[in-house]
Amino acid sequence: MDVIKVSGSSRTSAVAGAIAGVFRENRHVDIQAIGAGAVNQAVKALVLARGYLAEDGYEVVCLPEFADVEIDGKVRTAIKLVVELREPVLVE
């Protein structure tokens, strides 16, 4: 599981902990949010998570994208916040 789905009622600190936890395990995490309230919670959680991960020595950056998501048979446009290390690790 490396997609964290955030709603407008998600608790910021809980989401931040999840972001940091998944990132530590996978060096990558996608955060998905649909609607203004959810995007706001996701960004606030990411601010906190960047702080937690900086303490671990990871500088993470956010790459925002649009993503089409099907919910109850309807296609909606989500915001996907892709979180990666600033300097990608090259696998040779």
Next chain:
Amino acid sequence: MDVIKVSGSSRTSAVAGAIAGVFRENRHVDIQAIGAGAVNQAVKALVLARGYLAEDGYEVVCLPEFADVEIDGKVRTAIKLVVELREPVLVE
């Protein structure tokens, strides 16, 4: 001027053009938004601007932060989206 202030009623495409324009000039831009609607517009605009800048050969990343902003004598917490090149240019 390298702070772009976004409100909930800002037009996404106009903000995206401003982000790309300031970035091209300064290789850096800060986007400031207060409230869920504004943060949502800012993130959507940033998705578009990342596309424009990718066409110019710039891979930009977003570093979200909290920022205290004084408005009408009251301190409010804004979201600041710092936009930089993925690989920072080292000035030696």
